Amino acid sequence: MKKGKFLALAILAISFGACSDDDTSNNDSGAIEGVYNLTEFNTGAATDFDENGTESTNQMDESNCYDGRKIDFNSDNTFTYEIDYILIDTNTGVAICAENDVTGTWTVANNVITITYEQEDGSDVTLNFTRSNNGRTLTQTTVLTTYPDRNAEGVPYNRAGSVELVFSKQ
Numbered sequence: 001m002k003k004g005k006f007l008a009l010a011i012l013a014i015s016f017g018a019c020s021d022d023d024t025s026n027n028d029s030g031a032i033e034g035v036y037n038l039t040e041f042n043t044g045a046a047t048d049f050d051e052n053g054t055e056s057t058n059q060m061d062e063s064n065c066y067d068g069r070k071i072d073f074n075s076d077n078t079f080t081y082e083i084d085y086i087l088i089d090t091n092t093g094v095a096i097c098a099e100n101d102v103t104g105t106w107t108v109a110n111n112v113i114t115i116t117y118e119q120e121d122g123s124d125v126t127l128n129f130t131r132s133n134n135g136r137t138l139t140q141t142t143v144l145t146t147y148p149d150r151n152a153e154g155v156p157y158n159r160a161g162s163v164e165l166v167f168s169k170q
Contacts, residue, residue, distance in 0.1 A: 031135045032108060036167035038069035038084075044161035047149045049086075059147060065097035071115075071138070071167060079106050079115055086148040088156045095148060095156040113138065129167070138167040 038060070046055035049062035060066050068084040080103050087098035102125075104117030113129045129138040146158035 032073050032106070032113060032131075033075050035070055035072045035170045036138050037170060038066055038165060039168045040164070040166035041066050041069075041147075042164040042166070043147050043159075044163070045149075045159065047147075047159070049148055049150060049156070051150065051154060063097075063148070068099065069165075073106060073113075077105050077107065079104060081115065081117070086156075088148060088158055090157070093155040093157070136169045138169075140165045140167075 041059040042057050043059055044057075046057045047059065047062055048055045049059065054061075056062055063086055065086045066084050068082060070082050072080045072082075074080075080101060083100045083102065085098055085100075086095050088095045102117040102119075104115055106113055106115045108114070108131075111131045113131060114126060115129070116124055116126045118124055127140055129140045131138060141162070141164045143162050144160065145163050146160055147163055148156055149159035150156055
């Protein structure tokens with residue numbers, strides 16, 4: 001009987017010891033608070049948007065319009081998302097840097113942060129960010145969206161494709 005209890009306690013101790021600290025730290029909602037800056041804006045196809053002769057899949061190498069993009073997560077499960085982007089006037093082919101700030105709420109489950117905010121037209125937007133690197137990196141992948149490119153004549157247009165945004169905690 002004593003051997004059985006000892007064996008059961010040993011198995012229980014081993015199973016608790018097998019849990020990684022990463023499992024709990026990535027789900028700790030307190031660890032999410034803070035500012036995350038955009039560090040990569042990766043696209044499915046390389047572009048030469050800045051027309052310097054070098055193509056890149058990281059659009060941050062092609063334009064400084066994305067440099068101010070960041071998300072600030074607050075402890076009360078609200079956030080502010082400063083969305084810096086390139087706006088293309090499809091009538092004139094002129095591209096300018098633009099910004100849109102949105103606020104909303106966030107939740108976390110299984111290493112995924114879900115943010116929700118309301119657009120000006122009243123519709124809700126929901127975005128998911130996968131946490132990695134002990135919660136210091138957030139990645140959002142959109143399979144079908146648009147991103148700026150230039151046609152053969154150098155005129156800006158919105159190209160359809162996939163985008164992966166990577167944010168790093170300050």
